[in-house]
Amino acid sequence: MATETGMSLPVRDLKLRMERVGMAFERDGKSVSVLEDINLDVSDGEFICLVGPSGCGKSTLLNLMGGFLVPTQGSVIIDNQIIRGPDPRRILVFQERGVFPWLTVEGNIGFGLAKLSRAERRERIDHYVQMVRLQGFEHTFPSDLSGGMQQRLQVARALAVNPDVLYLDEPFGALDSSTRLILRGELLRIWQRERRTIIFVTHDVDEAVQLADRVVVLSARPAKIQNVLTIDIPHPRNISSARYLEHRDDLLKRIGLAYTA
Amino acid sequence: MKLLVRPFAFIAVLLVIWQVAVNRDTAQLLPGPFGVVRGMGDLLQHGLLLKYVVASLFRVTWGFLLAAVIAIPLGLTIGWHRRAEMALSPLVQIFRPISPLAWIPIAILWFGVGDLAAIFLIFVGCFFPLMLTAMSAVHNIPAVYVNVGRNFGLSTADFVYRVIYPAVVPQLIIGSRITLGIAWLVVVAAEMIAVNSGLGFLILDARNAGNRYDLVIAGMIMIGTIGLLLDLGMRSLERAKSFRWSYSED
Numbered sequence: 001m002a003t004e005t006g007m008s009l010p011v012r013d014l015k016l017r018m019e020r021v022g023m024a025f026e027r028d029g030k031s032v033s034v035l036e037d038i039n040l041d042v043s044d045g046e047f048i049c050l051v052g053p054s055g056c057g058k059s060t061l062l063n064l065m066g067g068f069l070v071p072t073q074g075s076v077i078i079d080n081q082i083i084r085g086p087d088p089r090r091i092l093v094f095q096e097r098g099v100f101p102w103l104t105v106e107g108n109i110g111f112g113l114a115k116l117s118r119a120e121r122r123e124r125i126d127h128y129v130q131m132v133r134l135q136g137f138e139h140t141f142p143s144d145l146s147g148g149m150q151q152r153l154q155v156a157r158a159l160a161v162n163p164d165v166l167y168l169d170e171p172f173g174a175l176d177s178s179t180r181l182i183l184r185g186e187l188l189r190i191w192q193r194e195r196r197t198i199i200f201v202t203h204d205v206d207e208a209v210q211l212a213d214r215v216v217v218l219s220a221r222p223a224k225i226q227n228v229l230t231i232d233i234p235h236p237r238n239i240s241s242a243r244y245l246e247h248r249d250d251l252l253k254r255i256g257l258a259y260t261a
Numbered sequence: 262m263k264l265l266v267r268p269f270a271f272i273a274v275l276l277v278i279w280q281v282a283v284n285r286d287t288a289q290l291l292p293g294p295f296g297v298v299r300g301m302g303d304l305l306q307h308g309l310l311l312k313y314v315v316a317s318l319f320r321v322t323w324g325f326l327l328a329a330v331i332a333i334p335l336g337l338t339i340g341w342h343r344r345a346e347m348a349l350s351p352l353v354q355i356f357r358p359i360s361p362l363a364w365i366p367i368a369i370l371w372f373g374v375g376d377l378a379a380i381f382l383i384f385v386g387c388f389f390p391l392m393l394t395a396m397s398a399v400h401n402i403p404a405v406y407v408n409v410g411r412n413f414g415l416s417t418a419d420f421v422y423r424v425i426y427p428a429v430v431p432q433l434i435i436g437s438r439i440t441l442g443i444a445w446l447v448v449v450a451a452e453m454i455a456v457n458s459g460l461g462f463l464i465l466d467a468r469n470a471g472n473r474y475d476l477v478i479a480g481m482i483m484i485g486t487i488g489l490l491l492d493l494g495m496r497s498l499e500r501a502k503s504f505r506w507s508y509s510e511d
Contacts, residue, residue: 068412086411088412090412092412094408100424112414
């Protein structure tokens with residue numbers, strides 16, 4: 001069984017650091033605190049899942065990390081630099097409607113590749129069309145794709161620009177459970193091949209235990225980090241193994257606590 | 262083709278009723294369909310019909326295009342900048358309910374009797390509907406598209422061309438279609454007062470110069486037919502494949 005060092009995970013470089021991050025919104029002239037004192041270090045290539053009660057501020061946290069929002073307190077640091085705005089090196093994948101309906105599959109994947117030469121762009125598009133298994137749909141518009149295909153397309157568009165960090169905001173939340181299961185597997189396959197840092201917001205406990213190196217549990221609003229769980233089961237994870245179930249129960253218990261906290 | 266049978270059959274029935282009614286009427290309140298056709302023949306013979314149709318279309322085209330070129334970019338810009346919108350909104354709301362026809366005296370004062378005055382009136386009639394369409398089109402851009410555009414590091418020009426423009430175009434086409442209908446309404450009124458040619462002028466002139474009601478109705482039929490064709494033209498634009506996305510989505 002894994003001991004503290006048993007997994008022999010290589011010591012990886014620090015990629016992202018959140019330092020005393022707090023976020024408050026103005027609402028009816030009053031300041032409403034959403035996030036308080038968030039501290040987290042994420043290593044390069046790590047897969048982090050953020051879980052917590054709905055409305056607790058998971059998406060807000062993701063938007064802060066993506067540079068779409070500026071924290072009212074503290075700072076988000078990537079590669080030793082404070083984030084000042086969105087950047088193609090860090091791409092956010094949205095829950096739904098994230099793909100451009102006026103572009104075909106090809107056009108969407110190539111969206112961030114305008115600066116490449118025609119040949120390079122072609123090659124990149126073909127590569128990611130294959131990776132997300134959308135061969136044969138290159139010239140299809142998103143309205144003719146299923147929800148699952150649209151999400152794969154969004155992931156492909158994100159990966160195509162070669163980001164170091166991928167933020168996923170409940171990317172499979174609007175899909176049916178079997179599609180979700182398949183896409184989880186595909187995401188893992190892609191992650192193992194390309195090793196990006198992934199921050200994945202979900203409210204699905206199974207999703208978190210199946211995917212993450214570490215699961216960050218947030219409390220109810222104003223959200224703080226309640227727990228950080230390390231899931232030291234190698235991939236592919238057997239979702240009926242005793243250790244998997246143990247982690248799952250543990251996480252459920254902690255989230256239960258988070259709800260009442 | 263089958264779709265066209267019913268409307269045409271219905272029109273034929275109406276024409277018959279019209280003719281019968283006119284035949285039984287002794288007061289001569291309306292010319293019959295044959296009289297109108299003869300009137301149209303007269304106009305064609307004198308080369309007036311084509312001339313007037315071209316004159317009206319010319320004014321509508323220029324008035325509409327000028328308004329579109331100015332009002333749409335302006336509306337998009339104002340709609341994007343909420344503060345500008347808050348500042349300008351009351352002014353727009355005051356100008357908007359003023360009928361374009363209320364501008365007729367000013368149009369004649371500024372431009373005299375002629376094409377320019379009529380074009381100006383159509384411009385005024387199209388300007389506010391187009392600007393408001395553009396403003397609301399910007400508001401309706403889903404935040405997701407804007408965020409994706411920002412995320413991929415587009416320059417401002419690229420952002421406008423590759424995100425804003427494709428996102429608003431379907432709504433602009435619908436708004437333009439409605440506005441072109443307004444332009445076609447305004448041109449008739451404008452031509453009755455501000456110029457000496459065009460379909461509106463034809464109608465007024467036919468009445469003033471000898472109560473030629475056959476020509477009045479001929480003019481009305483031309484206005485209706487051309488209005489229908491303009492609308493069909495704009496509708497075909499709505500169905501253009503590259504813009505179809507917004508209609509097939511939901």
